[in-house]
Amino acid sequence: MSIILSDISKNFGRFSALNHINLEIPEGELVALLGPSGCGKTTLLRIIAGLEQADSGRVLLSGEDKTEQHVSRRGIGFVFQHYALFRHMTVFDNVAFGLRVKPKKIRPSTGDIHRKVHALLELVQLDWLHDRFPDQLSGGQRQRVALARALAVEPSVLLLDEPFGALDASVRKDLRLWLRSLHYELNVTSIFVTHDQEEAMEVASRVVVLNHGCIEQQGAPSEIYDHPANAFVSKFIGQTNVLQFDQQEGLLLPNTPPDGKSAHVRPHDIVLAKASNDDNAHAVLRDWQHLGALIRIELEKISPYHSGLSIFVEMPNEQFKQLALKKGDKVTLQIQRAHWFH
Amino acid sequence: MNAVTDLIKTAEAVKRPALTDPVWLRRALTGIALGFILLFLCLPLAVVLIEAFAKGWATYWSALTQPDTLSAIRLTLLTALVTVPLNTLFGLCAAWAITRFQFPGKSLLLTLIDLPFSVSPVISGLIFVLIFGAQGWLGEWVSAHNIKVIYAVPGIILATLFITFPFVARELIPLMQEMGSQEEEAALSLGASSWQMFFQITLPNIKWALLYGVLLCNARAMGEFGAVSVVSGHIRGLTNTLPLHVEVSYNEYDFVGAFASASILAGLALLTLVLKTTLEWLQQQNRSPT
Numbered sequence: 001m002s003i004i005l006s007d008i009s010k011n012f013g014r015f016s017a018l019n020h021i022n023l024e025i026p027e028g029e030l031v032a033l034l035g036p037s038g039c040g041k042t043t044l045l046r047i048i049a050g051l052e053q054a055d056s057g058r059v060l061l062s063g064e065d066k067t068e069q070h071v072s073r074r075g076i077g078f079v080f081q082h083y084a085l086f087r088h089m090t091v092f093d094n095v096a097f098g099l100r101v102k103p104k105k106i107r108p109s110t111g112d113i114h115r116k117v118h119a120l121l122e123l124v125q126l127d128w129l130h131d132r133f134p135d136q137l138s139g140g141q142r143q144r145v146a147l148a149r150a151l152a153v154e155p156s157v158l159l160l161d162e163p164f165g166a167l168d169a170s171v172r173k174d175l176r177l178w179l180r181s182l183h184y185e186l187n188v189t190s191i192f193v194t195h196d197q198e199e200a201m202e203v204a205s206r207v208v209v210l211n212h213g214c215i216e217q218q219g220a221p222s223e224i225y226d227h228p229a230n231a232f233v234s235k236f237i238g239q240t241n242v243l244q245f246d247q248q249e250g251l252l253l254p255n256t257p258p259d260g261k262s263a264h265v266r267p268h269d270i271v272l273a274k275a276s277n278d279d280n281a282h283a284v285l286r287d288w289q290h291l292g293a294l295i296r297i298e299l300e301k302i303s304p305y306h307s308g309l310s311i312f313v314e315m316p317n318e319q320f321k322q323l324a325l326k327k328g329d330k331v332t333l334q335i336q337r338a339h340w341f342h
Numbered sequence: 343m344n345a346v347t348d349l350i351k352t353a354e355a356v357k358r359p360a361l362t363d364p365v366w367l368r369r370a371l372t373g374i375a376l377g378f379i380l381l382f383l384c385l386p387l388a389v390v391l392i393e394a395f396a397k398g399w400a401t402y403w404s405a406l407t408q409p410d411t412l413s414a415i416r417l418t419l420l421t422a423l424v425t426v427p428l429n430t431l432f433g434l435c436a437a438w439a440i441t442r443f444q445f446p447g448k449s450l451l452l453t454l455i456d457l458p459f460s461v462s463p464v465i466s467g468l469i470f471v472l473i474f475g476a477q478g479w480l481g482e483w484v485s486a487h488n489i490k491v492i493y494a495v496p497g498i499i500l501a502t503l504f505i506t507f508p509f510v511a512r513e514l515i516p517l518m519q520e521m522g523s524q525e526e527e528a529a530l531s532l533g534a535s536s537w538q539m540f541f542q543i544t545l546p547n548i549k550w551a552l553l554y555g556v557l558l559c560n561a562r563a564m565g566e567f568g569a570v571s572v573v574s575g576h577i578r579g580l581t582n583t584l585p586l587h588v589e590v591s592y593n594e595y596d597f598v599g600a601f602a603s604a605s606i607l608a609g610l611a612l613l614t615l616v617l618k619t620t621l622e623w624l625q626q627q628n629r630s631p632t
Contacts, residue, residue: 149532
């Protein structure tokens, strides 16, 4: 089911949480609402769900205006950040809840409910825990029960609030990939909220970057990474060096710097070489860290204007070994690609 | 290294006398506490029972089965039967409003709920006399419509309602605040109606606290003296509740009657304590099921 948000605004007292949000999500996408905390992403998710009312604007699901419709009739599945499992019910009863509260006329028979719940629990690989209570589960297990519970009512849209926020790093990695493959298996339009850009880039087919209640950019992960729309997106997504240049400086740039703008340069877009003499050196090597296949090199820029500025460069391990650099070595830099923002 | 272990040793040496008091002090404190409990809690209870049975089981029974005593018991039960369900409902509403909605004046409401606790019961009774009494604000309107409030059963019920209002709300508010509304929102998002949400999600989570509040509310409704005394008028067989009947009988030198009625209230208190302990235990079990 497609989702259209048109001109959504929401204020909490004098604080403007969302500011004229327009967003269109095509059917079957897995979308990440990404932004720093307090940017309004959870509020937006709750407005789509109907758990919160927007001050103005409309919410359209499958082209139908659902703005006034109660959360219980929107046909959405919502997975809460802290799972919100019913603590007094077993895993089975939690998942069955959505089926059992259906009006008598459309409620499945006990046998059907039984089959369906077990099928869902098998889907999330937790059928063996069906008679446990939420307290007896680990974080990752609770998360999957919450997901099975939301899926039981066959929602046309699945909304997940910080789905991996409260999990251990290792569990988180597994669940991310699992959620992604589950999404392609079920093909339910899904939106998840996250403040972790890595998570958004890894899981989502489409990323919406929010800041201060406004959409900064939306698009495929690669699009956002390679062509950030503004300085905020460039700094928020991935690592970026923000550098200021004036004409005299000798760093080799791909183009002449526009006036008054800063260059946003990805660490892997800088080529580094040992300086042949002190005069043409751009930076001094301070330190480096191993990031698995890559090395992150910390440099200090040599400049009469901005001394002490750190520049990060990333390059493959092998390449770094061939350069045979030591701490304190002087190096030259060549910037291959830069985005210019104010 | 040696210096560190030395330091730890000194710390332990310092800690020991600070945490454990000398034997004589421990015994003295325990003795005082036990003596106090014996003197002020157990002794009166014993006196009530001894006095009630001073002239034998038959006299006790006939004191209890006097028409006036029976009518006092009936009125007490009636009062509890009306006020407890009403205050359960009010308490639920108040707790729901305070923990689930944002509205101006919320903290004022929270303070007002405690008002019956902070006002002397006599004043609480007096309020109703000032409102519904012959010279009260609504006195003329009430008598014009032939309704008797003061010195009648409605007044007793009103005063008891006022006095026992905070018990249920006070139990529920902290619990519901701590629980948050996410489980309720989850139930709604799964298609539950508001009633289904309340009866299947909210109520099971708050039931022990609710029962606890109802129990305390009931104990107070049956035992309230001050406020009821002001509005009742002490009419024997008509507007005397059990606590008032105890006083009236005692003042008329009917000691067996007074203590027999008192023994019922004392029994009620003991029963409440047992139930209260059971509920607390169940609540504890419920919070940590693993």
